[in-house]
Amino acid sequence: MGERVRELLQHRPRVVNVGLELFAQAIRQQGGEVQAVEWHPPLVEPNPEALALFNDPAVEAANREAVSRMMRAQPVVVGVARARDVIPGMTERTFLHAGPPIDWEHASGPLRGALIGATLLEGLASTPEEAVRILESGEIELAPNHEHQAVGPMAGVISPSMPVYIAENAAGPNRAFTNFNEGIGRVMRMGAYAPEVIERLRWIGAVLAPLVGQALARSGGIDLRAIIAQALQMGDECHNRNKAATSLFYRALAPHLVECEAPSSDIAQVLRFIDSNDHFFVNLAMVAAKVMADAAHGVKGSSLVTTLSRNGTEFGIRVSGLGDRWFTGPANVPRGLYFPGFGPEDANPDIGDSTITETAGFGGFALAGAPAIVQFIGGSPSDAMRATLEMYEITVAEHELFRLPVLEFRGTPVGIDLRAVVRTGILPVIDTGIAHREPGIGQVGAGIVRPPASCFTGAYRAFERAYLGQERRRRAEEEPVV
């Protein structure tokens, strides 16, 4: 018997009650101290032989390693290039898209719209009808951004000639890519492909991207993590609100931009474009998060979630210790608020790679610090506070750099633990844009959404199988306790 048992008998125990409230009440009735846990049944009934995985120190250690890589990754945006020149595995006939793998037949309206737009942009078709025929024929290979070190908001379509940012990890070997933000309203990422949409994309390719690329080269790279850390203290959560981050990026970029060799009218146009778009930074927030998440991927035995992503039809997740396999379920429709003239019946199911921000410990996870947008979750700043506090229940760590003043500078909840999601039934909170379900219309609102539980239960079963395989090899002959 240890010293701790001896100590236990020397005073009245101080109790945490997990389960029946009646026992917590009984302790209070006796004048005892008790903290009650609001316990809910897990999402699945675990295999009884695998119960140890929930508290296994080896899994804890793997998760700490993974989350530490995630927090310590240093994404720096260093330049701009054409997608097919830099993105690994990209060919002239590859279109990348958001979310888990999908084909044309199963693609939702906004994704189809964006694919039509990309076909027009690439000059492969001259009319939308022709574009549809090409896409139906299967001569274009569709592949998830996530499988090519890339991310894109909403439909997330990246086609070979599009310009992409290059973000490097200054603390590791990996890098990631993302496309340019087109502004709000009728834009390709929301599934719009009208002539003015394609026109804007051509201007981005011809004027905006080369100038930003030059400016980035002159700057020697801009530290995205530092911008995110500051913006989180300025009312952004860097998924649905990027006002502060866009301003900070603008400040960092502007001097280098004006030093570029280009007509001042072009430079002015670029600056105005950035200034007019509060979401200009969201793609950079995402590529930063992708650099962080990829750094955490592939840690053996880790149950850390390293991808949360949707293609408008399915939600998919990937897990650090489970390789590149996707675990998917049907995407939910966000609960939210709509632009004038639109309503829930217009909404497409959840879409986009932007949930990489939640994966890396901001976005919806930092909602407590973004009071200006809290009405997305149907109410007051205290609801936002609850959303963030709830995420601490399913994450491995508190972020070393991303801190929220409103929580007394506590680090944001970071590193979703698959096991904790399954154990508590608490699903990650995501605040997101809502696209119209028909191609060509665009954004119709914004709101809050959770992933389907089936992504996590599917991944859990795979994790359980892997764990049991390992355990059976390791486990020695059982002996009596004494």
Next chain:
Amino acid sequence: MVTRIHVEPNAYYDSVALMAVAARVNRVPGVDLAALVMGTTLNLEMLRDSGLGDPALDDVSPNDLVVAVRAVDEGTARAAIQQALEGLQRGAATAPAATPGETRPHTLRTALQRFPGADLVAISVPGPFAPIEAEAALRAGCHVFLFSDNVLLAEEVRLKRLARESGLLLMGPDCGTAFLGGLGLGFANAVRSGPIGIVAAAGSGLQQVASLVDWLGSGISHGIGTGGRDLNAAVGGATVITGIDALAADPQTEVVVLVSKPPAPEVAARVLERAAACGKPVVATFIGRTLAAVPGIIQAGDLTEAARLAVQLATGQAAEIPGVVERQSRIAEERARLNTGQRYLRGLYSGGTLCDEAMALLDPTVGPIWSNIPLDPAYRLANVHRSQEHTFVDLGADEFTIGRPHPMIDQTVRLERLAREAQDRSVAAVLLDVVLGYGAQADPASELAPAIAAARAEAQAEGRHLVVLVALVGTAGDPQGYERQCAALEEAGAIVTPSNAEAAHLAAQLVA
């Protein structure tokens, strides 16, 4: 339909605040479409596209608020605009402060952050999930009171090994009761503090011994529950041994009581030797059974005897439970009123250990007893809901509690069964246990007393005298009020004793 536009210059609102108010205004009867936007070019285009275009929009700047309403008539449109503006004002004024303490913790980890001094975790979640919580608690350095049942034996072994390696106490699984440092855990009675320490592998057994110690004028230091399987060969008495060592080291404890069904033989030797060497007097009871004598261990025949011996050792004085003599003479009168056909006993128990003890004490005198937890497997009831000859059932067992609360909390099943037993012409007496204490039903007699009165009246109407014996386990300090419960049950015609063994002995005199 009319469209009305209101522009509020230099009034900035976040688009989300605007959408929230717009959503409410759009639900106003007579309003066809309402939009609240800041006057950016894009927003103005959107208004025009929605058919809310108006010349008034031409001079609007991005910092101006635009409220546009299309409604059935002028009055409705104006009222809606007014409502929108008021809604925005209210929204700006009411920003209730959120404090981090507002949410209840969903996990043990968060609970321990909130309550860093916690040193014990009480777990009562369903069995398949319970080991997850118990292991989390142990790994966080906390002792565990594990009430949950249906935990796999392999998990119990694994968790107890972890507890031992971590120097922690794991009580359970299936541990109904514990008393630590004056605090009762699970179903526990308000017992006076004193010199008697108990280690019990039986929940209601621990409650019986502790409350009788109180009746006999002494008190307990600690009552450590271990769960019913602790003395199995696989578990090896891990928690019993930790408990004995803990009480041996505890300065308040002067006498140690060990309560258990007969352990696996190989475990019994080790545990009893350990107990005998603990340096304090040890009383052991194996719930109505007697084992071969072990030097240094005083064996008690039943739970009541164990309490009596322990109090005698601790105080140096023999004490008796009040009322024994009166109940003795009362039972003789009751016996005289039975018909010749009334030959059988029926026991309806909420505590498994109390049911087991009563059977063990009665079997030698009245013969075999049918049960869902029989002493001899040959007497397992085929249908647990139907009694035959002598039948005692543990109503807290799984077959009665699936989808229902435990009978210590809800007596519905027992009341129905009592009414049925009363109709059986062969029944002489019904034995019941009522366990008081924290966690138990607030006023069990309020349901049970009328049911007893009704059962007896029904038998009486058929010309039979039905004896009802109640073992009322509890203390004067229990929240239900022992005196009040006892009075109500006696009023209904029951013979009430604080000792389960005494109730069994009284019953034996009716049919032996």
